[in-house]
Amino acid sequence: MKTFVIGDIHGRYEALKECLLKAKFNFLNDKLIVLGDIVDGGYNTDKVIELLLKIPNLKFVLGNHDLWVIEHIKNGWSEDIWLGQGGANTLKCYGGRVVKEGGMYKDDVILDGSKINIPVTHQELFNRGVFYHIENDMLFVHGGFNIDKGIENTDKHELVWDRDIIKYAQKNKIPGYNKVFIGHTTTQMINNKTDPIKLNNLWMLDCGAGWNGKLCIMDINTEEYWLSKRQKKP
Numbered sequence: 001m002k003t004f005v006i007g008d009i010h011g012r013y014e015a016l017k018e019c020l021l022k023a024k025f026n027f028l029n030d031k032l033i034v035l036g037d038i039v040d041g042g043y044n045t046d047k048v049i050e051l052l053l054k055i056p057n058l059k060f061v062l063g064n065h066d067l068w069v070i071e072h073i074k075n076g077w078s079e080d081i082w083l084g085q086g087g088a089n090t091l092k093c094y095g096g097r098v099v100k101e102g103g104m105y106k107d108d109v110i111l112d113g114s115k116i117n118i119p120v121t122h123q124e125l126f127n128r129g130v131f132y133h134i135e136n137d138m139l140f141v142h143g144g145f146n147i148d149k150g151i152e153n154t155d156k157h158e159l160v161w162d163r164d165i166i167k168y169a170q171k172n173k174i175p176g177y178n179k180v181f182i183g184h185t186t187t188q189m190i191n192n193k194t195d196p197i198k199l200n201n202l203w204m205l206d207c208g209a210g211w212n213g214k215l216c217i218m219d220i221n222t223e224e225y226w227l228s229k230r231q232k233k234p
Contacts, residue, residue: 001057003031005140006217007196008063008183010210011042011089015228016051019217022226027055033133033220035183036063036142036160040086041210041234046093049122062129063142063183064160070126073118086210089234094118131159137178138220144182147174160184169202179220181205188213196225210234 004023009016019025025032032055039045052058062070068082069090088096095115132141132151144165145154154162163185165174174180183206187197190204194214197204203223209215212233218225 001029001031002026003033003135003220004217005033005035005181005205005220007035007205007207007215008037008210009034009042009048009215010037010040010065010086011045011048011093012209012215012228012231013042013044013047013051015042015209015215015231016048018228019215019226022228023217023219025217029057031057031059033059033140033181034061035140035181035205036061037065037183037206037210038063039069039090040065040082041089042086042231043089043234044093045090046122049125053121053125059133059140060125060129061133061140061142062126062131062160066126066129067160070129073123073126086234091116131156134177139174139177139180141180141182143184150176165202166190166199166204169199173200174202177201179203181218181220186211186213194227194230198223 004025006019038048068079068087095117132139142160144162145151145159147168166185180202182204185204186206186208187193187195187204188208190197194207196207196216205216205218207214207216209231212231214230215228216225
């Protein structure tokens with residue numbers, strides 16, 4: 001059995017299929033760790049989830065975009081910026097109809113949600129999500145964590161939103177782990193490239209698939225990785 005980790009998928013179904021194919025991922029025997037943000041951005045979140053549900057050995061680490069969807073499932077809505085940050089594309093997968101496009105905030109994107117229906121099986125995947133995962137001295141988290149407090153005492157909001165860990169890793173090895181894998185912060189923000197970045201023992205695997213970059217999957221032991229084609233901005 002091999003174990004792979006994949007960066008922020010952001011609704012990119014074709015890119016997900018491409019990465020799994022290139023990595024020769026075995027659905028029955030191999031394990032996949034998802035670093036969060038499977039939703040928003042691309043137009044096929046529903047198909048992404050259906051494909052992930054076919055993987056028996058799946059570990060789903062939650063990202064900030066996933067939390068917005070969970071909030072919508074629970075309360076019928078989410079934070080104001082969600083729709084403009086790709087949430088509209090997610091809800092369109094499930095029957096939502098966007099009346100007005102554009103902008104970063106909810107009042108700039110008007111959505112008719114009267115016919116939205118998220119299948120129970122898809123909701124259950126979000127319920128299975130965890131804020132971080134540790135195995136064999138390797139840490140998997142979407143954003144990062146407070147080095148001084150440790151992962152166990154870091155606030156959940158910080159686990160999905162943190163970027164300070166990158167600044168730390170540029171000068172220091174992250175203590176307590178052999179390797180740390182994160183998503184959330186795109187590699188383009190660091191060097192304007194769509195390849196994964198290694199900073200000491202930190203791997204950045206969000207190569208920008210949600211917008212106009214690529215999706216990255218990596219073997220956590222060999223550190224061999226595969227990239228999808230560059231995606232078109234949604």
